[in-house]
Amino acid sequence: MSEKIVTAAFVMIGDEILSGRTVDQNLNFLAKNLTEMGINLREVRIVPDVEDEIIFAVNSVRKKFDYVFTSGGIGPTHDDITAEAIAKTFGDKYEKNLQAVEILEQSYGKKNVNEARMKMAYMPRRASLLDNPISSAPGFRIENVFVMAGVPKIFQAMFFAAKKELVGGAKTKSREIKTTLTESLIAKNFSQLQQKYLQVAMGSYPFDEGTALVFRGTDSEAVNSAASEMIDIIKNIDNNSLISA
């Protein structure tokens, strides 16, 4: 039984990330969670808070991948331009979403929904809201694009809401082997192993004490066989060089 390969892209809208003011905290969270549910994050783009750049980036990825996630720019201030940019991306009307208005009114009280807060209720006409228990900021979905907040806590809450609507595919099995051997000592054998197991993606990552070898693929038997063979290779070179497997 071979399951479908499901793919995703992530577009961060964030002057503050690009300037270095803020350290991104969303990418690894998203990557790990998608991987766990059998969705392959295949591309990330970070663009500034500029309408044309947002539209271009989202249009570049939304037809290429099954799902697209965006972060940032959906708050009440003038620099929050993502929702309108996404409406333009889809050639859709940018208008008040009545369900979002209701949530804002419930959350703040009808009298306290000022102009700025009401701005958060505007989104593409065809958007559907994402549940978000910890804030009234409305994330939304339009087609395969999930528009979420940049603040990590809210991003995470919105992702868990989005998750209910995501259909995962073939899960990636991953094995990691750590050895004190340097990359160049095992490179040749490692490359030959890659040739033998073309269905397994093999990566080598040096670290202070040696090398981490990662075996990834949807064919878990092949991943395990390849990893076992590599353990034997490492032990053959130096029996004491295996750190973990």
Place this chain on the structure above:
Amino acid sequence: MSEKIVTAAFVMIGDEILSGRTVDQNLNFLAKNLTEMGINLREVRIVPDVEDEIIFAVNSVRKKFDYVFTSGGIGPTHDDITAEAIAKTFGDKYEKNLQAVEILEQSYGKKNVNEARMKMAYMPRRASLLDNPISSAPGFRIENVFVMAGVPKIFQAMFFAAKKELVGGAKTKSREIKTTLTESLIAKNFSQLQQKYLQVAMGSYPFDEGTALVFRGTDSEAVNSAASEMIDIIKNIDNNSLISA
């Protein structure tokens, strides 16, 4: 005197970032260092270890921005395909760089430069090497593209080598004001201020205790005036709401 606006893009080559196995540590370092020297990081892309994706990403940004930095994929193993991909990006020959061979031989001893290590000496014919005191892995430059390692320590060393070849432009002055006021309470005034100071980029970022307002621009007088006006506005709304400025 108005200085040139200098721009940059960053292309990370990294299956391990996309899968969530590794948390990126290079982006914020690069962003901060570029900002400090008056170079605006304007776009980031993260792509998998796939030749076509690397070529497409680098070609998409190298004509649009003054400088491009890449990270990852320049080691001795079969999954290190960046140098060859960059050669193809520029339609250049992928061949042994004699200076890189010399560095490898000095570092490991002539006899110990095996096939895998020698692979690291291959790069585009027109490449020039980046100094790198902490590893013999050769980073290089071709035209406006700087090809660097993914391991943070080596990435940083290579960046400091690259830095000598970078020409910065107009430096961005940045001011940050923190207030306990929520975004929506100041959104209107903040937006009006933005209309008044079009040369200042104003961003609003909520955090647990309130809102951080960031004023950025190359016209430092305008940045300071805008920030001062905002401080007055905040004090007028609630004299005790200013956290820092």
